[in-house]
Amino acid sequence: MEKFQESMYKLIVETSTNLPKDVRRAIAKAKAKENAGTRAAMSLDTITRNITMADDNVSPICQDTGLPTFKIKVPVNVNQIEMKKAIRQAVAEATAQTKLRPNSVDSITGDNSGDNLGEGTPVIKFEQWEEDYVDVRLILKGGGCENKNIQYSLPAELEGLGRAGRDLDGIRKCIMHSVYQAQGQGCSAGFIGVGIGGDRTSGYELAKEMLFRSADDVNPNENLRQLEEYVMENANKLGIGTMGFGGETTLLGCKVGVINRIPASFFVSVAYNCWAYRRLGVKINPATGEISEWLYQEGESVDFAKLQEEATAEIAATEEVRNVTLQAPISEEEIRALKVGDVVTINGMMHTGRDAIHKYLTDHDAPIDLNGQIIYHCGPVMGKDENDQWVVKAAGPTTSIREEPYQGDIMKKFGIRAVIGKGGMGKKTLQALQDHGGVYLNAIGGAAQYYAECMEKVEGVDLMQFGVPEAMWHINVKGFTAVVTMDSHGNSLHQEVESSSLERLAQFKEPVFK
Ligand SMILES: O=C(O)C[C@H](O)C(=O)O
Numbered sequence: 001m002e003k004f005q006e007s008m009y010k011l012i013v014e015t016s017t018n019l020p021k022d023v024r025r026a027i028a029k030a031k032a033k034e035n036a037g038t039r040a041a042m043s044l045d046t047i048t049r050n051i052t053m054a055d056d057n058v059s060p061i062c063q064d065t066g067l068p069t070f071k072i073k074v075p076v077n078v079n080q081i082e083m084k085k086a087i088r089q090a091v092a093e094a095t096a097q098t099k100l101r102p103n104s105v106d107s108i109t110g111d112n113s114g115d116n117l118g119e120g121t122p123v124i125k126f127e128q129w130e131e132d133y134v135d136v137r138l139i140l141k142g143g144g145c146e147n148k149n150i151q152y153s154l155p156a157e158l159e160g161l162g163r164a165g166r167d168l169d170g171i172r173k174c175i176m177h178s179v180y181q182a183q184g185q186g187c188s189a190g191f192i193g194v195g196i197g198g199d200r201t202s203g204y205e206l207a208k209e210m211l212f213r214s215a216d217d218v219n220p221n222e223n224l225r226q227l228e229e230y231v232m233e234n235a236n237k238l239g240i241g242t243m244g245f246g247g248e249t250t251l252l253g254c255k256v257g258v259i260n261r262i263p264a265s266f267f268v269s270v271a272y273n274c275w276a277y278r279r280l281g282v283k284i285n286p287a288t289g290e291i292s293e294w295l296y297q298e299g300e301s302v303d304f305a306k307l308q309e310e311a312t313a314e315i316a317a318t319e320e321v322r323n324v325t326l327q328a329p330i331s332e333e334e335i336r337a338l339k340v341g342d343v344v345t346i347n348g349m350m351h352t353g354r355d356a357i358h359k360y361l362t363d364h365d366a367p368i369d370l371n372g373q374i375i376y377h378c379g380p381v382m383g384k385d386e387n388d389q390w391v392v393k394a395a396g397p398t399t400s401i402r403e404e405p406y407q408g409d410i411m412k413k414f415g416i417r418a419v420i421g422k423g424g425m426g427k428k429t430l431q432a433l434q435d436h437g438g439v440y441l442n443a444i445g446g447a448a449q450y451y452a453e454c455m456e457k458v459e460g461v462d463l464m465q466f467g468v469p470e471a472m473w474h475i476n477v478k479g480f481t482a483v484v485t486m487d488s489h490g491n492s493l494h495q496e497v498e499s500s501s502l503e504r505l506a507q508f509k510e511p512v513f514k
Pocket residue numbers: 063064142143144145185186187378379396397398399445
């Protein structure tokens with residue numbers, strides 16, 4: 001097994017940087033359905049551009065490494081302790097090479113271990129089998145979509161859908177509801193794995209197991225096959241669309257599994273995965289540790305670069321979007337002139353700030369003058385160049401709603417004029433944007449390479465004690481584009497999509513599976 005560590009390193013790099021063929025096909029299909037010139041089409045355009053860039057740069061598709069999870073099947077007599085050690089070393093090496101973001105954080109102290117190793121991280125699960133090779137699968141499932149997982153305990157009363165009972169139709173309602181409640185916050189369009197039955201732990205375990213199925217396989221269980229088909233057809237009528245901007249495709253895949261339950265419990269567990277569905281697998285020769293075969297390689301591969309050329313031509317023909325350029329410091333007047341739907345191009349400085357920074361800023365001074373400035377909800381992957389200067393390796397937005405308790409107050413306290421993130425924010429922030437003269441800009445979640453490319457220079461960093469993803473990075477950008485989705489006039493695209501999708505959800509109230 002002397003080559004095993006090297007093989008695991010290759011698996012990690014490939015999983016983080018190269019989206020599997022089945023996922024690419026699902027995204028290409030979604031793209032073909034959107035009308036050129038719409039926000040959904042433009043977002044998918046950014047997404048596919050990003051997929052190609054990650055591939056070309058051998059850099060992370062999305063900055064969020066998630067909690068690396070390895071599932072391994074081994075023949076008897078293979079040393080699992082040695083394999084575990086090799087995997088941990090490969091993870092640390094991939095982190096040092098900026099193929100993964102340092103993502104392992106002490107839950108009590110907040111300290112980032114810096115190498116993705118720590119209590120419970122990475123997750124490595126073994127199972128024995130009677131084949132003569134080792135099967136290793138890896139999933140890098142980001143935190144934003146993980147936060148959108150949901151577990152139902154039946155019977156339940158569901159918003160828009162009424163009562164969900166302990167039967168196939170109740171399960172159907174839970175799955176439809178799970179897609180609705182995720183809105184765009186888990187970087188839709190997404191994939192869901194569903195686990196029926198078990199207890200709270202094994203139900204979620206099964207839901208996540210479903211994410212290892214190929215996106216275009218067919219369920220051998222006839223009831224579940226029909227359920228998957230139903231969900232795929234109807235969840236896409238919810239109109240949530242890419243990034244929650246509205247549109248034809250909300251769901252890219254649905255895989256359902258079932259296990260027995262005990263009489264008192266009836267769980268339906270849903271694992272939501274963003275479009276940046278990074279999971280791969282390899283077959284390993286147990287004697288040498290070398291890769292003998294890559295998994296998920298069946299079928300046609302999609303050339304996004306070619307699709308890109310066609311799409312760009314179409315968008316140019318139909319697009320009628322107002323484009324505004326902003327450079328900080330931004331005046332209140334400039335902000336009040338912006339309206340939901342405007343596309344903003346930013347040149348100049350922006351400052352990253354996510355969970356730790358928002359909490360910190362409520363009762364501390366800011367390390368720099370933030371008056372008229374732009375805050376970017378982002379936890380980047382950072383590296384150093386040959387001159388020991390920081391460079392941005394991957395830098396897409398993080399889910400903004402987590403900052404809802406702080407955002408409005410912080411904007412007012414420091415005079416911040418714009419925040420960039422994804423998934424939108426709530427009522428409190430909307431009110432603050434109106435009172436203070438601020439704007440919320442939605443960037444495309446997961447497009448980490450696309451945004452890293454326009455980050456020209458890292459001017460400095462503060463609050464490094466929070467670790468790389470949580471520090472405040474001061475970055476000079478050129479041509480950073482985002483869409484106004486909440487303005488200073490009380491308008492929120494997120495609120496609109498949420499209420500229209502709730503109305504649409506209600507049309508699925510009547511029983512379907514008897
Ligand atoms: O942690 C991040 O960078 C992003 C996260 O995956 C999110 O979707 O909010």
